[in-house]
Amino acid sequence: MSVKVGVVGGSGYTGGELLRILAVHPNVEVTYVTSREYAGKPFTAIHPHLRGFYKGLKFSEVSVQLMAEKCDTVFVNTPHGVSSSLTPQLLEIGLKVVDLSADFRLKNHEDYRIWYEAVHPRPDLLEKAVYGLPELYREKIRSATLVACPGCNSTAALLSLIPAFEQKLVDVERIAVDLKVGSSEAGIKPSLGTHHPERANVMRPYEAEGHRHVAEVEQELSKIAGKPVKVALVPHAVGAVRGALASSHVWLQDPNIDETDIWKAYAARYGKEPFVRIVHGTPFRYPDPKYVIGSNFVDVGFAVEKRIGRAVFFAAIDNLMKGAAGQAVQCFNILHGFDERAGLNSPPLRPA
Numbered sequence: 001m002s003v004k005v006g007v008v009g010g011s012g013y014t015g016g017e018l019l020r021i022l023a024v025h026p027n028v029e030v031t032y033v034t035s036r037e038y039a040g041k042p043f044t045a046i047h048p049h050l051r052g053f054y055k056g057l058k059f060s061e062v063s064v065q066l067m068a069e070k071c072d073t074v075f076v077n078t079p080h081g082v083s084s085s086l087t088p089q090l091l092e093i094g095l096k097v098v099d100l101s102a103d104f105r106l107k108n109h110e111d112y113r114i115w116y117e118a119v120h121p122r123p124d125l126l127e128k129a130v131y132g133l134p135e136l137y138r139e140k141i142r143s144a145t146l147v148a149c150p151g152c153n154s155t156a157a158l159l160s161l162i163p164a165f166e167q168k169l170v171d172v173e174r175i176a177v178d179l180k181v182g183s184s185e186a187g188i189k190p191s192l193g194t195h196h197p198e199r200a201n202v203m204r205p206y207e208a209e210g211h212r213h214v215a216e217v218e219q220e221l222s223k224i225a226g227k228p229v230k231v232a233l234v235p236h237a238v239g240a241v242r243g244a245l246a247s248s249h250v251w252l253q254d255p256n257i258d259e260t261d262i263w264k265a266y267a268a269r270y271g272k273e274p275f276v277r278i279v280h281g282t283p284f285r286y287p288d289p290k291y292v293i294g295s296n297f298v299d300v301g302f303a304v305e306k307r308i309g310r311a312v313f314f315a316a317i318d319n320l321m322k323g324a325a326g327q328a329v330q331c332f333n334i335l336h337g338f339d340e341r342a343g344l345n346s347p348p349l350r351p352a
């Protein structure tokens with residue numbers, strides 16, 4: 001069986017990554033891809049790595065009518081604020097939507113107003129949208145019509161902490177997440193802070209007083225904890241092109257807990273997850289985004305400092321894969337009843 005797929009925002013980094021994955025997906029026919037800037041031009045006008053694929057297809061303007069004619073499911077890869085008006089129209093004509101933007105991630109429209117400084121035009125759809133983290137919501141994704149994929153920083157932060165929260169291993173009142181992230185997170189259009197001479201070789205904190213992704217991290221961790229949780233989250237721009245690493249600092253409920261018990265908790269929670277790998281051993285002792293680049297894997301691991309009753313949980317992802325397009329395809333596969341690994345079943349690059 002083949003699903004006819006549309007991609008809105010196909011000329012950006014997540015759109016390009018999506019097209020790279022879908023080019024070899026056994027159950028997908030890409031029928032419609034938008035870019036307002038490159039409309040009428042072949043995908044290679046902006047994605048030279050796709051040379052030889054998608055012969056005959058060109059970028060189109062955004063047209064709901066054409067999507068109704070050509071697509072069953074649409075991926076939306078636009079900046080926040082675009083999907084909230086487009087997606088309701090797509091749902092009304094019976095299409096399924098996998099949204100990579102932030103527009104449907106938060107359940108509370110007041111949170112959206114606070115963090116995104118805009119009134120959400122369709123608060124009724126926030127409840128209907130399923131948060132696209134398969135490790136938490138696989139069953140709900142199966143029957144969803146709208147999947148709201150998490151941000152890349154949120155994906156790394158959440159996957160580092162979920163077993164620790166579920167097993168009540170940590171003091172949920174004291175969580176600090178340090179994030180390092182590569183430049184492709186900022187999208188394809190350069191700005192003063194992101195173009196190469198300014199961005200190369202940086203180790204630069206940004207939005208340290210409250211990055212938007214903290215809202216969805218708090219939303220999901222609060223659900224697990226059963227009470228409101230506040231998280232300190234500080235991202236750092238680093239010189240890499242791809243990759244995100246969450247180092248989540250916690251204080252242990254039982255400072256004498258054995259490291260093996262933590263390992264067992266993570267192994268039990270993630271053992272059957274197709275894209276979660278637990279890193280524990282030598283010489284590559286802790287997760288490093290370098291060893292997941294180009295793949296949908298998330299490598300998780302931890303370190304326990306018994307002397308001060310503290311631990312740090314790590315999660316390493318490729319921000320464009322498990323942090324964006326890879327995870328979106330994983331959700332798409334679940335939604336359509338395909339093998340969850342379809343199009344994604346390849347190891348990371350090395351060296352990368």
Ligand SMILES: NC(=O)c1ccc[n+]([C@@H]2O[C@H](COP(=O)([O-])OP(=O)(O)OC[C@H]3O[C@@H](n4cnc5c(N)ncnc54)[C@H](OP(=O)(O)O)[C@@H]3O)[C@@H](O)[C@H]2O)c1
Pocket residue numbers: 008009010011012013014015034035036037038062077078079080082100101102150151152184185186187188189319320323324
């Ligand atoms: N980069 C990441 O690591 C990452 C990770 C997770 C989630 N995300 C989220 O995914 C979305 C896309 O990110 P990205 O990095 O791919 O951004 P990007 O590289 O800047 O690409 C944005 C795409 O959206 C299109 N677009 C922009 N404004 C539009 C509008 N008003 N109507 C229709 N299309 C519009 C652009 O094409 P035209 O302007 O030519 O139409 C382009 O194809 C964002 O919401 C981002 O927050 C990104």
